[in-house]
């Protein structure tokens with residue numbers, strides 16, 4: 205796989221790369237006088253940021269050199285471009301695991317369709333050349349409200365797994381949430397990101413294991429424990445099952461049946477006795493469990509998977525510090541409800557008392573602004589950064605984040621918002 209996107213220098217390097225390509229293109233062009241090239245070089249060197257780019261900047265890329273599927277991150281026009289590249293790079297079963305929703309994937313689709321019902325109200329004649337996208341959550345300032353959602357088993361997508369993701373997140377200061385069943389330990393992830401990350405907890409059905417996981421995450425520096433509450437039973441991941449049929453490898457070579465073999469091999473369970481565990485998700489868990497967990501979590505406790513005002517209110521009664529509105533990316537229940545449609549009732553119930561985050565289908569900067577306008581404090585993305593990871597490793601993650609951030613800044617300017625507080629319900633309307 206060729207990689208021309210250089211993560212260390214991030215967007216700056218990418219800008220220089222495109223600028224160089226543009227000048228090469230102009231030099232070779234029969235319609236541009238040589239003198240103009242240096243004049244345009246000067247103009248280009250003024251260096252507007254990526255979100256200020258104009259449509260004529262498309263000239264900066266040589267025409268006709270991109271195939272149906274991108275083969276470097278710098279060829280991507282949007283985050284969707286990474287999905288076919290990920291599919292090409294992955295074995296069918298692993299791609300199926302990533303892509304799958306449940307049943308007919310209708311909730312997965314609903315998450316995207318939800319955004320189409322919300323329009324953006326543009327405002328004019330506001331000086332928006334300088335944009336501040338920082339957000340303060342739990343006293344910590346993040347450079348962007350775009351956060352990386354917990355995604356399990358990332359070694360299934362790229363050998364560098366969560367380490368590559370953490371380095372990609374570090375480039376522009378995006379926060380990330382590590383899954384209990386990640387392929388990398390929290391200590392390594394924090395080291396790679398150079399800052400604490402949130403820890404997402406699958407509690408198992410053995411309290412001693414829960415306690416050990418929480419203790420380990422907190423000791424490593426995680427300021428927040430995120431309990432995922434939306435996986436209460438089995439699930440029918442048909443897209444995965446269909447893709448699995450196309451995979452000629454013997455899955456059981458790696459996936460030996462049984463909890464002990466399948467889950468305890470994940471590094472977060474190292475040195476923890478999992479012999480009594482029969483279930484990862486804490487099936488049978490009730491609000492009493494949240495109360496008990498609240499009792500041992502020293503930092504912030506976050507619930508992920510809340511989609512109703514009833515549960516949002518209850519969570520606050522139980523001392524929860526933040527909520528993530530989520531349907532697990534359409535992988536929990538086939539509810540047909542988009543998370544963006546569930547957001548307003550949760551925001552209303554919470555009434556500003558705790559931060560509300562959301563995930564599910566976020567692919568565009570315009571999606572992000574819609575959620576913030578409806579009251580979310582931050583937005584998490586799942587599959588898009590994994591597409592980037594699977595296709596190109598760390599540079600793919602960096603590029604996905606850079607594209608979403610650039611789109612978000614562009615639409616902030618169009619709604620006349622120079623900072624997140626200026627994104628309000630008046631920034632959107634219902635279609």
Ligand SMILES: Cc1cc2nc3c(=O)[nH]c(=O)nc-3n(C[C@H](O)[C@H](O)[C@H](O)COP(=O)(O)O)c2cc1C
Pocket residue numbers: 301302303315353354355356383384385404432508530531532533534535563564565566584585586587588
């Ligand atoms: C392959 C995959 C694995 C996931 N693993 C977890 C997990 O371990 N814990 C969790 O809380 N959510 C998990 N999720 C859900 C994500 O955190 C997130 O809610 C979802 O991906 C957001 O939707 P999006 O993929 O459309 O952005 C997973 C999602 C995917 C696609």
